[in-house]
Amino acid sequence: xxxxxxxxxxxxxxxxxxxxxxxxxxxxxxxxxxxxxxxxxxxxxxxxxxxxxxxxxxxxxxxxxxxxxxxxxxxxxxxxxxxxxxxxxxxxxxxxxxxxxxxxxxxxxxxxxxxxxxxxxxxxxxxxxxxxxxxxxxxxxxxxxxxxxxxxxxxxxxxxxxxxxxxxxxxxxxxxxxxxxxxxxxxxxxxxxxxxxxxxxxxxxxxxxxxxxxxxxxxxxxxxxxxxxxxxxxxxxxxxxxxxxxxxxxxxxxxxxxxxxxxxxxxxxxxxxxxxxxxxxxxxxxxxxxxxxxxxxxxxxxxxxxxxxxxxxxxxxxxxxxxxxxxxxxxxxxxxxxxxxxxxxxxxxxxxxxxxxxxxxxxxxxxxxxxxxxxxxxxxxxxxxxxxxxxxxxxxxxxxxxxxxxxxxxxxxxxxxxxxxxxxxxxxxxxxxxxxxxxxxxxxxxxxxxxxxxxxxxxxxxxxxxxxxxxxxxxxxxxxxxxxxxxxxxxxxxxxxxxxxxxxxxxxxxxxxxxxxxxxxxxxxxxxxxxxxxxxxxxxxxxxxxxxxxxxxxxxxxxxxxxxxxxxxxxxxxxxxxxxxxxxxxxxxxxxxxxxxxxxxxxxxxxxxxxxxxxxxxxxxxxxxxxxxxxxxxxxxxxxxxxxxxxxxxxxxxxxxxxxxxxxxxxxxxxxxxxxxxxxxxxxxxxxxxxxxxxxxxxxxxxxxxxxxxxxxxxxxxxxxxxxxxxxxxxxxxxxxxxxxxxxxxxxxxxxxxxxxxxxxxxxxxxxxxxxxxxxxxxxxxxxxxxxxxxxxxxxxxxxxxxxxxxxxxxxxxxxxxxxxxxxxxxxxxxxxxxxxxxxxxx
Amino acid sequence: xxxxxxxxxxxxxxxxxxxxxxxxxxxxxxxxxxxxxxxxxxxxxxxxxxxxxxxxxxxxxxxxxxxxxxxxxxxxxxxxxxxxxxxxxxxxxxxxxxxxxxxxxxxxxxxxxxxxxxxxxxxxxxxx
Numbered sequence: 001x002x003x004x005x006x007x008x009x010x011x012x013x014x015x016x017x018x019x020x021x022x023x024x025x026x027x028x029x030x031x032x033x034x035x036x037x038x039x040x041x042x043x044x045x046x047x048x049x050x051x052x053x054x055x056x057x058x059x060x061x062x063x064x065x066x067x068x069x070x071x072x073x074x075x076x077x078x079x080x081x082x083x084x085x086x087x088x089x090x091x092x093x094x095x096x097x098x099x100x101x102x103x104x105x106x107x108x109x110x111x112x113x114x115x116x117x118x119x120x121x122x123x124x125x126x127x128x129x130x131x132x133x134x135x136x137x138x139x140x141x142x143x144x145x146x147x148x149x150x151x152x153x154x155x156x157x158x159x160x161x162x163x164x165x166x167x168x169x170x171x172x173x174x175x176x177x178x179x180x181x182x183x184x185x186x187x188x189x190x191x192x193x194x195x196x197x198x199x200x201x202x203x204x205x206x207x208x209x210x211x212x213x214x215x216x217x218x219x220x221x222x223x224x225x226x227x228x229x230x231x232x233x234x235x236x237x238x239x240x241x242x243x244x245x246x247x248x249x250x251x252x253x254x255x256x257x258x259x260x261x262x263x264x265x266x267x268x269x270x271x272x273x274x275x276x277x278x279x280x281x282x283x284x285x286x287x288x289x290x291x292x293x294x295x296x297x298x299x300x301x302x303x304x305x306x307x308x309x310x311x312x313x314x315x316x317x318x319x320x321x322x323x324x325x326x327x328x329x330x331x332x333x334x335x336x337x338x339x340x341x342x343x344x345x346x347x348x349x350x351x352x353x354x355x356x357x358x359x360x361x362x363x364x365x366x367x368x369x370x371x372x373x374x375x376x377x378x379x380x381x382x383x384x385x386x387x388x389x390x391x392x393x394x395x396x397x398x399x400x401x402x403x404x405x406x407x408x409x410x411x412x413x414x415x416x417x418x419x420x421x422x423x424x425x426x427x428x429x430x431x432x433x434x435x436x437x438x439x440x441x442x443x444x445x446x447x448x449x450x451x452x453x454x455x456x457x458x459x460x461x462x463x464x465x466x467x468x469x470x471x472x473x474x475x476x477x478x479x480x481x482x483x484x485x486x487x488x489x490x491x492x493x494x495x496x497x498x499x500x501x502x503x504x505x506x507x508x509x510x511x512x513x514x515x516x517x518x519x520x521x522x523x524x525x526x527x528x529x530x531x532x533x534x535x536x537x538x539x540x541x542x543x544x545x546x547x548x549x550x551x552x553x554x555x556x557x558x559x560x561x562x563x564x565x566x567x568x569x570x571x572x573x574x575x576x577x578x579x580x581x582x583x584x585x586x587x588x589x590x591x592x593x594x595x596x597x598x599x600x601x602x603x604x605x606x607x608x609x610x611x612x613x614x615x616x617x618x619x620x621x622x623x624x625x626x627x628x629x630x631x632x633x634x635x636x637x638x639x640x641x642x643x644x645x646x647x648x649x650x651x652x653x654x655x656x657x658x659x660x661x662x663x664x665x666x667x668x669x670x671x672x673x674x675x676x677x678x679x680x681x682x683x684x685x686x687x688x689x690x691x692x693x694x695x696x697x698x699x700x701x702x703x704x705x706x707x708x709x710x711x712x713x714x715x716x717x718x719x720x721x722x723x724x725x726x727x728x729x730x731x732x733x734x735x736x737x738x739x740x741x742x743x744x745x746x747x748x749x750x751x752x753x754x755x756x757x758x759x760x761x762x763x764x765x766x767x768x769x770x771x772x773x774x775x776x777x778x779x780x781x782x783x784x785x786x787x788x789x790x791x792x793x794x795x796x797x798x799x800x801x802x803x804x805x806x807x808x809x810x811x812x813x814x815x816x817x818x819x820x821x822x823x824x825x826x827x828x829x830x831x832x833x834x835x836x837x838x839x840x841x842x843x
Numbered sequence: 844x845x846x847x848x849x850x851x852x853x854x855x856x857x858x859x860x861x862x863x864x865x866x867x868x869x870x871x872x873x874x875x876x877x878x879x880x881x882x883x884x885x886x887x888x889x890x891x892x893x894x895x896x897x898x899x900x901x902x903x904x905x906x907x908x909x910x911x912x913x914x915x916x917x918x919x920x921x922x923x924x925x926x927x928x929x930x931x932x933x934x935x936x937x938x939x940x941x942x943x944x945x946x947x948x949x950x951x952x953x954x955x956x957x958x959x960x961x962x963x964x965x966x967x968x969x970x971x
Contacts, residue, residue: 545955546954546955548953548954548955564951566954625929625930625949625950625951626858626860626861626929626950627860628950628951629861629864629927629929629950629951629952630858630860630861630863630864631864631951632951632952632954633861633864633865633867633868633951633952633954633957634863634864634867634868635954636868636954636955637864637867637868637870637871637954638867640868640871640872640954641867641871644871648871651867651870651871654867655864655867658860658863658864658867661860662860662864665860702902702929705902705903705904706902
């Protein structure tokens, strides 16, 4: 429709333009005919047609004008055709018309072209984003485009006529072009950077200048930002030890950022190359890197790999290379990850250590969340409880019910406050048995102090608790031993001051520790022993040497008893005495025994042989000294174990037990010997004759051993009791036995044998009653006259007095018995004695 | 002069109470003890060459202490021998010391004296 309208308008316009040409020609004819001046009129008609109608109407008017001119004004008149004479006129007319046509057409075309250019410029100026300003040669503005109005904030009329320096103060014109970056000012006074570019517009005499003014604020900011971001990038690369690189695959050219140079430790002045890169790559990694690069180049794949660098100083760096293939080159980054690698290595090592520790730790380990939930447990804990991790989430199930309330409340407290968790508790093992554990829990916190996790270490303390219990028991036991030991135990400070005594001491002295320490235990010493005892003790305290004395101590009832006293110092690691421990062993019985022996010896020496009693005394001394030696030695050992560092209570305990045992034994020996020598009136009582024989043989044990004599006994098991004085009977048997031993002293060619037999003698009693018969047979030298030996002062011995057998016979006879001797069958002598058996009437 | 290794002290006595007490005492002083009930038992045990010191009772059934000392001295003249006796017998003491005994103690003996004698005997033995 539009096209249709357009073509119609074109047709109308064309009709009008050709009409104009026709009318112009008609008007020219009308004017020319009367005035006979045709040329001028038709020129005007052609000019008008060409000028306003265009080329077509112009030519049309020119052709019509030529035809009219020929028809009306050239002969032959009113007929077309030209006479020869008129040819010049016609030619001149025709040429003029054509020239006019051409000139007018050229002019019209030029104008049309100028109009088009003007319109184009106007469009450019109106739509340009830059300000376009024209100024005259004095610098005053005579044209601005809409962008300039926007730029400066002034309306066009306000700008026109103003000097350009009003908005760009530093603007100066220069020949032939002006180009500069200047500062412009807006109407509101704000300034902005502009790029000014002016050129001269030559227009005859009058000069003018037109130019662009471009706001470069955004560009400037972008430039500044770029500059900044570049420096940021450099800094970031430096900090992250990441260098960038570009690698042109076809040329092999490398581009490195400064950080890349630093990473590779290459002088930035040197052109980077593949050779330099490979020189730096660790020899062990070169082959691998080469392979990776070759493969990547073939496939065009991106690069992502790690390798090591070997630096000139021998150090090793780890590099992570990342690159993207793009348009024939790789663009990427080379990250120095040495410290990360080292950290990773350290972490790995730490992790390994941690694992080793967790699994080799001699305890059970459990981690809990900050809320207290069980998180992870180690294998030993799983093994011990026989539970799985999920079962252990309900941990109270394996805690001893007796320990659970306290454990739960402490744990809740620790979880709530973050305080360390510390508790002893029993945990049930896979075998159903509970063992004691010490649990110590510590929280692991992050940088802000928040608890990340709890670590709980459970240490088996069952053995320790057992050991502690055993030690306590042992201590109780020992203190009981010390309290009940049949010896008096004391302890003193290094200064010698008494600080402990056992119950026996208190009982014996009838006083207290305070009194003993305050009133001086030395007051209880026998006056004769006081001075040497005090001197010995003072010396022991000063020198720190073992203290060993014997003294008499007053008992609560005022009696004095003999004691063997031992004192042992306990020393610290520096050898300083820290305490004294001591024992008082009652040796009063032994002391009295010795006195008794001396008294017996003097008493018997009148009637019997000194040598015999001397030998006997030696035998008795052996009997009593053996257990006494053991008691005293054990006492010393006991003290030494007690004062050892550390004290060996087990050994001390053993020694103390032996003291008790051997002390009793010594007491028994003393009792027997004292009984043997007790001086008393003849006290006849029913006696076990075999028992008396055994007692005496026991006493003589040492003597027979010494003399290498074999003792044989053949005692009637069913021997009834005899009625006799025990002591005299003992003296009788003792004398006969020693007599037998003496008789064998000279024997060396045959066994020395002493036989003791007892029998019931059915037909030897004076009153017809049965008697007991005892035979003592030796393998000695024998007797010449068996009866003479019973006479007083008869002796076969070198030092003898000859009273022994006389006394023996008198003893037997005092008991209504008989004593006689007879030679034995082979050699030696048999002594026999009879004693009446106990009858109902003798009671 | 004493070496770091524990010295071995052998004790021969027919009385077990005395043996036990001596063992406890010498162990409390840091020695290793070996005890025997008779001279024969000791000689047959083979520990004659292991012992650093020997303590023996004088009067025992079978071989007595003096005889044991003589036998021991034939094999090991340098071995320290200490005799202990429950009999205060000057004659035996004189003979024992004349035959090379390192000491002669009467029962009951002083523990410090016994240990001192052992120590002295051992230091003399190691000094030789």
